[in-house]
Amino acid sequence: MNGTMPRSSLATTADVAVRRTVGSVTTPAPTTTPLRLPGVMDAEGRVDESRLRMHIFKNGGVSPTERGLVWRFLFGMYPCSSTALERPLLQEQLAVRYQVMKRKWQQMLPDSIRLRLNGTDAELVEAVRYFDQRQAHAQQQDQQEEVRDKLAFLELQAQVLFERVTFDLEELQEAIRIIDKDVPRTDRDLDYYLGEGSGNLLVLRNILITYAAFHPEVSYAQGMNDLCSRFLEVMDSEVDTFWSFSCYMEKFSKDFTADGLHRKIELEAALLKELDPQLYAHLVTDNMESFTFCHRWLLLGFQREFEHSDALRLFEILSCDHLELISQQVERARYQERLASKHSIVPEDNLLTEPQAINTDFTFELFICATILLENRESLLRCRNDVQLIQFTSSLQGTLDLNFTLKKAEEHFYNYCKRSAWDYMNGHCRTRKNKDEHFLYQLRSFFS
Incomplete structure (x- = not known):
């Protein structure tokens, strides 16, 4: 063309x-x-996009009767600012x-x-x-x-x-x-x-x-x-x-290109290396084709790994960008902590280097994928070649529990953030009496 x-x-x-x-x-x-969602739509029909996305995340999706209308806003056919x-x-x-x-x-x-x-x-x-x-x-x-x-x-x-x-x-x-x-x-x-x-x-x-x-x-x-x-x-x-x-x-659309797929697989490998170095090392041995077996999972949003209605719920959860929203909240909280630390007296032995920033390229679908791998860790460690690997992952189709997977994925994200900043924040927050100022408590509130 x-x-x-x-x-x-x-x-x-x-x-x-x-x-x-x-x-x-x-x-x-x-x-x-x-929309029958509290606090999402005003009297003239305008939708508060951030509240819509957070509602989807906190409630684990929307009901089937609301889904058609919600998706028209979530995916951009209807501008949220439209009446x-x-x-x-x-x-x-x-x-x-x-x-x-x-x-x-x-x-x-x-x-x-x-x-x-x-x-x-x-x-x-x-x-x-x-x-x-x-x-x-x-x-x-x-x-x-x-x-x-x-x-x-x-x-x-x-x-x-x-x-x-x-x-x-x-x-x-x-x-x-x-x-x-x-x-x-x-x-x-x-x-x-x-x-x-x-x-x-x-x-x-x-x-x-x-x-x-x-x-x-x-x-x-x-x-x-x-x-x-x-x-x-x-x-x-x-x-x-x-x-x-x-x-x-x-x-x-970039996910359907060779470069886009390669980039996503690289990120999945990097995340698993952070979460489980031993399993990562096993999957990148000579007899394995690294993480290419995750291709279909990541490309189609785990469409066949969960029961159909749950796969639809997961797709809207992944599409509401809640991980990115949480990451932004975490970064804002950390920024506030850094500002506060400049005006507080901290013992010299508690002065720690700035932690590595949270990698916002680690999208929630990558944590979902990592969770599936970690929950099947022992079976994956028994795989000796890419054929066994693909056979095993294919056997998971339609067998996974979405609520359990979401809970574990959120825990892995929480722990990832904690490892990224725990020492730094612990050094600067240990004298604080108000625990609500600690970014970890702010993060946990998103999972409640």
Whole structure:
């Protein structure tokens, strides 16, 4: 692709708001029901982002009934600063833009509109039938003349926005070829893709191709289908899934590159070396392939290691950046301690060097991964080659307890912070009578 999608703010609103059908996607009027989360949304519908993220962390996720709306804020489709009146306008505009984008690649590659079917896959053949019926029903819905005029105006805006976008057709066709292999294998055991829901596989395909077409610097890589499927299942909307998935990929697309994966594996190795040097040394012996067996865990947020509903909870917990929030609190507390120490009398033998700063590159997913490794330490130490290692880690799929894993991961993070600063803080805080001034007590309050 020679041109890229114009980077306009998703917060831009259109001049109209209606309930409508655009192309094959029926988009209902978005809900304005307030989030049932205390202290998160104000009277006009604006969301306090930091409180939302902390609520997700402290409560171990949100309920399934709240998840769809929460994810629209958490992953950036809805700006947290938007009001309940503004969001229908925004959703209207995003729906039309998505349809224009999808239609553009379909016009350029008409032979790729339909999935290349494997005749032996009866379920997939039926999925195409359900999908075609859904499209025909959507196109038959009547629209009032006023609504058509408003939609025509929005569509004209979208066409102008994407007019100069061009595709590298050869690269896009290659991406579609891989997508057509991956989509039929995506979560076929979930209720969302069974029966008439099997047509959702074709919805997923459209989202992935549209994303690849308008994000050539990322295109498509294996694993994106599983990640995008998670958004589609929760939001049950082609349009909303595309924009939420796109926002997520703005931050994490590097994880699907060789350099990004290598960097994440390096960080996981460095963290385990801090937590358990012996296990680290065993996993980097000549007969092992270091930490590459953690690839799928880290890339897909442990999607298959936990029961499905727990995997969704973990994904939103990992995405709320609570570790980064805690790290910021820790650093602020340490800064306050350093300021206070300058004005206090400390015995010369208690003067200690500044501790090494907490490595904020150690994201919470790395602590989750390290926790799984540490909890299976003895089994890992018995592995003598990479084949045994991969066999063992594969056997963990669907067997892990999320609440236990979260608790242990938080403990490992707590201990990591304590080792990083304990001596320094102990030397400067041992004369303090108010324990609340000690950063360790502040940190512990986040885990209560």
